[in-house]
Amino acid sequence: MPALPAPYGLYVYAIAGPDTAAHAKRCRAVGDANASVSVVGRDGLAAVVSPVSGRPRARRRDLSAHQEVLRVLADHGAVLPMRFGVIAPDADTVLAGLDAARPTHLAALERLAGKAEWNLKGVHVPDALPDLLREDASLRALRESTRRRPGYEANVRLGEAVAVGLQRRAEQAAADVVAQLRPLAAEFSEGRDITGGALNASFLVPHTAATAFRRAVDALADRHRGRITLTLTGPLPCYSFVPADPVPAAV
Missing domain, CATH: 3.30.70 (Alpha-Beta Plaits)
Structure with missing residues (x-):
């Protein structure tokens, strides 16, 4: 002692x-x-x-x-x-x-x-407006309307619509990322929302699958380039996969 x-x-x-x-x-x-x-x-x-x-x-x-x-x-x-x-x-x-x-x-x-935690964060790509405009006809129409009738309120509406569109694209990409990665992990845990983020998740990954997991993240980052920027951190202590107070008597 x-x-x-x-x-x-x-x-x-x-x-x-x-x-x-x-x-x-x-x-x-x-x-x-x-x-x-x-x-x-x-x-x-x-x-x-x-x-x-x-x-x-x-x-x-x-x-x-x-x-x-x-x-x-x-x-x-x-x-x-x-x-x-x-x-x-x-x-x-x-x-x-x-x-x-x-x-x-x-x-x-x-x-x-035999496992470790890997945390994956994803944020929308702020300079992806050209791609967003190509995909969203209603946003293109709103931008043209704002150009014809410029003003504070019109600019605010356009800015909000762009932010919503970028976030939506990032969230769609995040859903695909999680769906592709979950089979490679023993467990999955969603984290707290992050500012400007569409994804904050932790994966409990066997050591034997760590290389395959990292490669899958790299491939998904390439697939969704322009929609979401992914940041992988690990291996980490398994905070997300243990009880909140492993020593209940501690103060």
């Missing part, structure tokens, strides 16, 4: 199997410069933790340390990641949280084994 500075607290990074968790012990800890990463667990389940003397702020150093621990863990096995800033009062609380949801945690680790 790690030694704790006052006030006592444990920063919780993730839950993993003991063998996987042990690989994080050489990582830099969040918060206190002299703190070390350690493992709290029993009976085949472990939490990766480090002592803290206060609630860490979202500084670059600490965010980087948190992500590095998760990266190292993910390189060696399945991980249930915690969001940045989760602190438990003591090791007993962490152990109680592990015990209370042991079947759920073990099932989740088994489900995530």
Whole structure:
């Protein structure tokens, strides 16, 4: 059990199997410069933790340390990641949280084994107006009307119609992208809406399918060039495919 500075607290990074968790012990800890990463667990389940003397702020150093621990863990096995800033009062609380949801945690680790999260975002292409006009006769008519009778209200209507049209084209492309990629993933999760975006989704992809998945994204980006711009990020910790609070007792 790690030694704790006052006030006592444990920063919780993730839950993993003991063998996987042990690989994080050489990582830099969040918060206190002299703190070390350690493992709290029993009976085949472990939490990766480090002592803290206060609630860490979202500084670059600490965010980087948190992500590095998760990266190292993910390189060696399945991980249930915690969001940045989760602190438990003591090791007993962490152990109680592990015990209370042991079947759920073990099932989740088994489900995530050999897989990683890939996030895909898509935004409409702002300079695709010529393509939009070729496809949309009503928009062409509105633009001609605005040219004949220019004015503030006419320009606003045209601008709104263009924005709606670009978004519609991007959303149509996004639907095709998701339909093509879902068979390559074990699971799929829709993310929060993003400004100017038509797609924000995460895919749980087996490591053995990662290359095929990336190639499929590249092919779809080419297919829908001019409708949507795709940005793929990964592999990532599986935040979108684990319970919101893997350690329910943490505070």
